[in-house]
Amino acid sequence: MDQPTAAPFRSGYVAILGKPNAGKSTLMNAIVGEKIAIVSDKPQTTRDRIAGIFTTTEFQIVFLDTPGIIVPQDRLNESLMARAAEALEGIDVLYHLADATDREPPNERLLELLRRAKPRARFLVINKIDRARGDREPIPPGIDPTRYDEVFFVSALKRQGLDKLIERTTALLQPGPMYYDPEQLSDRDERFLAAEIVREKVFRHTGAEIPYAVYTEVAAFEERPGKDFISVAIYVERDSQKGIIIGDGGRTLKTIGSEARRGIEKLTGRPAYLELRVKLRKNWRKKENELANFGFKPPPKKGRKKS
Numbered sequence: 200m201d202q203p204t205a206a207p208f209r210s211g212y213v214a215i216l217g218k219p220n221a222g223k224s225t226l227m228n229a230i231v232g233e234k235i236a237i238v239s240d241k242p243q244t245t246r247d248r249i250a251g252i253f254t255t256t257e258f259q260i261v262f263l264d265t266p267g268i269i270v271p272q273d274r275l276n277e278s279l280m281a282r283a284a285e286a287l288e289g290i291d292v293l294y295h296l297a298d299a300t301d302r303e304p305p306n307e308r309l310l311e312l313l314r315r316a317k318p319r320a321r322f323l324v325i326n327k328i329d330r331a332r333g334d335r336e337p338i339p340p341g342i343d344p345t346r347y348d349e350v351f352f353v354s355a356l357k358r359q360g361l362d363k364l365i366e367r368t369t370a371l372l373q374p375g376p377m378y379y380d381p382e383q384l385s386d387r388d389e390r391f392l393a394a395e396i397v398r399e400k401v402f403r404h405t406g407a408e409i410p411y412a413v414y415t416e417v418a419a420f421e422e423r424p425g426k427d428f429i430s431v432a433i434y435v436e437r438d439s440q441k442g443i444i445i446g447d448g449g450r451t452l453k454t455i456g457s458e459a460r461r462g463i464e465k466l467t468g469r470p471a472y473l474e475l476r477v478k479l480r481k482n483w484r485k486k487e488n489e490l491a492n493f494g495f496k497p498p499p500k501k502g503r504k505k506s
């Protein structure tokens with residue numbers, strides 16, 4: 200029987216916001232203890248708001264990983280910034296994640312979002328301290344630590360400083376419901392995550408503009424006895440990009456495929472057969488209807504009053 204004195208269950212939302220490549224997805228994965236969000240050494244890897252869920256018997260924290268904030272130059276990026284902004288609504292704690300080795304101040308759009316967010320607490324989380332030089336303060340220029348409720352120095356990669364960060368976050372949670380099943384680690388399903396895993400391998404095995412020209416989508420995901428059958432379409436915007444992804448004698452695509460299959464099997468815990476098809480969607484990043492087909496909504500119009 201429950202002890203009458205037991206503390207109530209507590210829960211809350213934490214958004215992780217910062218520049219591209221700061222390590223937001225790495226941090227979320229490290230806390231949740233599972234690879235939820237894809238990670239790469241190239242900026243602008245994350246394209247969506249993705250929840251990672253951390254549950255114990257006493258509390259549940261829903262972490263929201265977001266696309267890295269830039270001053271957008273095209274429609275796709277406008278849409279990504281809108282997705283990041285949406286993640287800030289109704290949050291309890293905001294982590295501003297900054298890279299200890301960054302020598303540039305935050306950009307205008309990041310400052311604007313930091314101003315606009317109304318969390319109950321703001322944490323400045325300085326990441327990659329494993330790479331910071333000992334002879335200088337590892338806080339990037341243009342960031343004033345006194346504007347935050349607390350400051351943390353962590354390494355998401357080496358899992359340093361995370362216990363204290365979680366402890367302080369937990370202390371701020373209020374009594375609340377269990378939003379997700381305790382076994383659930385993400386708000387995204389296996390289909391979404393499988394397409395993301397393929398995109399991560401494209402990021403890893405191609406260079407220059409190719410990663411940004413790619414969109415991946417699951418065409419089939421069938422749980423079969425013995426082996427799941429999964430088919431993923433890799434869309435590119437120019438015909439020449441097809442050849443680069445396929446590679447000499449199909450070598451690049453083969454590597455992408457076998458690494459992605461292993462990643463998907465790790466995620467689902469079931470053996471899988473993975474089929475990849477490279478397809479052309481001419482200039483999809485420049486076309487409003489193609490962007491909409493891929494789920495990238497136009498950003499909300501500015502200056503319009505809410506009815």
Ligand SMILES: Nc1nc2c(ncn2[C@@H]2O[C@H](COP(=O)(O)OP(=O)(O)OP(=O)(O)O)[C@@H](O)[C@H]2O)c(=O)[nH]1
Pocket residue numbers: 217218219220221222223224225226237238239240241242243244245246265266267268326327328329330353354355356357
């Ligand atoms: N040395 C070091 N590298 C890190 C650390 N955290 C992340 N990285 C690396 O930084 C790169 C970017 O990591 P991501 O987690 O993809 O960064 P992100 O902020 O999610 O990037 P976007 O999704 O593009 O906004 C990857 O190569 C990571 O391995 C850290 O604590 N130390």
Ligand SMILES: [Mg+2]
Pocket residue numbers: 223224225236237238244245264265266267
């Ligand atoms: Mg990311």
